[in-house]
Amino acid sequence: MSDSTNNGKTTPPAPAVGNAFVQQLGYFIAIIGMLLAVLWIGVYAVQYYEIKPADNAVLGFLAITAIIMAFAGAILWKIVNGDIPLVGIISEPRFDADGNSSKTPGKASLARFQFLLFTFVVAGLFLMLSIEVGQFVNIPANVLGLMGISGGSFVLSKAIGQQSAPPVQPSNPDETDTPVSAPKK
Amino acid sequence: MNLTAQDVAKILEIALICWLVVLAAFVFYAVLLRGRKLVELLTDDNNRYIAPERVTELFIILMVAGYYLLNGGSADIIFDEATNSYWMPDIPQSLLVLLAGGKSVFLAGKMARTNS
Numbered sequence: 001m002s003d004s005t006n007n008g009k010t011t012p013p014a015p016a017v018g019n020a021f022v023q024q025l026g027y028f029i030a031i032i033g034m035l036l037a038v039l040w041i042g043v044y045a046v047q048y049y050e051i052k053p054a055d056n057a058v059l060g061f062l063a064i065t066a067i068i069m070a071f072a073g074a075i076l077w078k079i080v081n082g083d084i085p086l087v088g089i090i091s092e093p094r095f096d097a098d099g100n101s102s103k104t105p106g107k108a109s110l111a112r113f114q115f116l117l118f119t120f121v122v123a124g125l126f127l128m129l130s131i132e133v134g135q136f137v138n139i140p141a142n143v144l145g146l147m148g149i150s151g152g153s154f155v156l157s158k159a160i161g162q163q164s165a166p167p168v169q170p171s172n173p174d175e176t177d178t179p180v181s182a183p184k185k
Numbered sequence: 186m187n188l189t190a191q192d193v194a195k196i197l198e199i200a201l202i203c204w205l206v207v208l209a210a211f212v213f214y215a216v217l218l219r220g221r222k223l224v225e226l227l228t229d230d231n232n233r234y235i236a237p238e239r240v241t242e243l244f245i246i247l248m249v250a251g252y253y254l255l256n257g258g259s260a261d262i263i264f265d266e267a268t269n270s271y272w273m274p275d276i277p278q279s280l281l282v283l284l285a286g287g288k289s290v291f292l293a294g295k296m297a298r299t300n301s
Contacts, residue, residue, distance in 0.1 A: 140272060142277075146284065
């Protein structure tokens with residue numbers, strides 16, 4: 001039995017050679033196994049329960065629905081968890097002296113607010129009307145113009161805001177490079 | 186199987202609507218969380234005073250969004266027989282011009298304050 005202690009100090013165990021390869025091989029085998037299991041269940045169901053091709057389509061549709069809803073659920077879960085923060089959704093991003101984005105939201109932005117509002121109104125109506133008639137509805141040119149004006153003014157407002165933003169100050173002034181043309185005191 | 190593709194589509198439809206409603210609730214809760222600072226929507230970039238062009242702009246935005254929401258929700262869907270397709274309710278040209286004018290004033294004010 002090997003002892004991993006040396007003069008009372010614990011040495012970390014050496015990493016196993018090819019550990020990552022074995023892990024990836026395990027994943028690969030698990031995926032192949034699951035695919036074979038699904039295939040076997042499908043063949044068994046077709047043989048013994050007389051499943052028609054239309055039923056296969058429904059099963060496939062159910063699987064796609066489950067995947068879409070899993071993605072949707074994951075997004076909501078991340079919002080609840082705080083991984084997707086919404087607190088600063090209508091705020092301009094704030095940067096610290098090093099140029100890194102700060103966690104505290106900046107000033108509330110009217111351009112962001114109107115973009116959010118119009119997106120919800122138009123997208124919500126589009127979804128509701130599409131569901132009502134059972135097919136995608138066309139969007140009139142004026143509504144597209146509304147979204148265009150909204151998005152365009154948002155971008156312009158952002159550009160003007162960045163123009164007026166104070167220059168980023170480095171955290172340590174000693175580390176700044178002195179320009180060649182700067183007068184020496 | 187008794188389940189048809191239409192049933193699955195109905196399930197997906199209801200689930201998507203529920204998801205959108207929950208998402209909208211989260212977003213508006215997040216906006217309301219910042220309620221104490223919502224007045225910042227009306228103040229200039231340095232939060233010194235209320236900017237009149239922002240007040241005008243906010244009023245126009247709420248008016249256009251409210252009009253389209255109420256009109257779009259209550260109006261009949263337009264069916265185009267030529268293309269055999271449905272259309273969302275249109276928005277009047279005058280409202281679009283009003284919105285564009287409000288935006289122009291807002292951006293001009295923002296630019297003027299930036300340069301001064």
